[in-house]
Amino acid sequence: MTRRKSRPPHTLTLTALVDPRLEGARCAGKAPLFDDELPGETTEARSERLAYAANICRGCPVRTACYAASLEHDAAGLWAGRIRSIDHATRKKVPA
Numbered sequence: 001m002t003r004r005k006s007r008p009p010h011t012l013t014l015t016a017l018v019d020p021r022l023e024g025a026r027c028a029g030k031a032p033l034f035d036d037e038l039p040g041e042t043t044e045a046r047s048e049r050l051a052y053a054a055n056i057c058r059g060c061p062v063r064t065a066c067y068a069a070s071l072e073h074d075a076a077g078l079w080a081g082r083i084r085s086i087d088h089a090t091r092k093k094v095p096a
Contacts, residue, residue, distance in 0.1 A: 019073070021065035026056050036076040036085060050078050057081035 027034055033053040037046060057063060063080045070079030076086045 019065070019069040022062050022069060025062045025066065026060040027053070030056065034078040036078075036083070050083060053078045054081045 022028075030053075032038065033049060033056070038049075041049070057066075057078070057080060060066065060080075067080035067082070069075075070082075070084055076084055078084070
């Protein structure tokens, strides 16, 4: 008997906790990649990490819902391929 691989149960739960519209997001289970800043991270490392994360966003089936959720939840980090800061003054797209 073979078993089907399934998504870890915590991934679905965390996505549903943030916003149920985000189920099926390509970023599920990869949260640290999308954080605004990581402790001790250089500017160059942050730029590379966020560019990699933005690439994951491309073609995501819930990208539009993700952008709406980011506005509603007032969240910082990379959402729907865009960097959102706490003050939202530096909101911008990550270059490809």
